[in-house]
Amino acid sequence: MKRPFFALVAVAASGSFSGCSCIQEIGGAYFPAWLLSILIGWVLAMIVRIVFVRIGLDGWIRPRSIGYPALNVFFTLLIYLIFFTN
């Protein structure tokens, strides 16, 4: 169900990360890099969660309320630091 959306994000991620800019052009408009980072970070965190659900570990993550949000923050900042700093 969510496959097309993931594909779109993946294309945006691979295609438009040319250079280490703090703004990225998508469809004629510039978006701040941190916005994209948040989006991709969220997607990555979701993928990790899906994996954890598959291997039956999802229910055991503690603290539950901030575990995945913290992962989201981590991926966001990782993406930002790797792709958008120079």
Added chain:
Amino acid sequence: MTTEEQINPTGLAEDPAAQHPRKAQLGAVIGWGFVILAIVASVITYAWNSRNPRCNNGVLVADMIGIAPRVSGPIKELPIKDNQFVHKGDLLFEIDPAPYEIAVQAATANLAMAEGALKNAGLQIAAQEDQAKAAQASLDQAQAKLATAKDNYDRIAPLLAKHYASAQDVSDAKNTMQSAQAGFAASQAQLLSAQSSVLSIAEAQAKRDAAAANLAQAELNLKYCTVKAPFDALISQMSISRGAFASEGQQVFTLIDIHSWWVCEPYREGQIQKMKVGDPATVELKTAAGKLFKGTVESIGWGATPQALQKSILPVIPQALDWVQLEQRFPVRIKLADDVPPEILRVGTTAAATVHTGR
């Protein structure tokens, strides 16, 4: 259904951690690991961002001038095209020089006339000076005559008492002396008149100088008919074609100085306090997305008009909730290094910059 599930249908509710201690431990390690990773990444990102203030809504700018002719006339030659590159000294356009050539000829003739008049005045003045000299000579002569007549009278007058001279002789000598005196006075008057009638050459000289200045102006106007590039430049916004009438002082196109590229970035005041002139910067131009260019902070703006200071006949009070206030921004000039390929440089290009303060 098993017996256990019948007793406890919720399954995990009793004490799942006790049933799967290893899974519970792993889950806690992973969960807290995420939190620690997020904190570490946050600290690193914050440190990087505060050492490298970024701004992404700047523009690429260059020095620009509007080219306007200094004399009016139809454009005779226009060898350049819009958006073309020109070297310093290249011909930009030429205004029909014919009327200005004629003006130079007229001014040359006027100068020759003025020079002739100056020469004539010199001759006339020389003649007048000669007349004055002659008057001086006749004054000298009259003075000598007067002296002789006076001496004669002084000698004869005492002889009358001793009857060595007749009254007639004395009277004659006195008359001669008086006549000589009158002659001397006349000569004096003549000299003054001759001297005062000597004309001054200043007027003719001034007329000559004025004619020379007119000629220089006419030659300058003729020179202004040919307009050349004052620096290596790119032509933009050309609004004229060959044969069109160009008016003095009216802009016909724009020249962009290709040696003066800089990026103007509106940095926030909080970011500015960390940077200083000379800090290295990385600039990305959106005409070459993905490429990074080096630059240097050239200067930091000393002012930007705040909303409340905008000119109006009444005070400008923005209608806003001011418990959230936006940071003031100041323009920061970042000079681009020379190695930027010229084909991507366009005035107005979106530019993102990162200044590396190292602090």
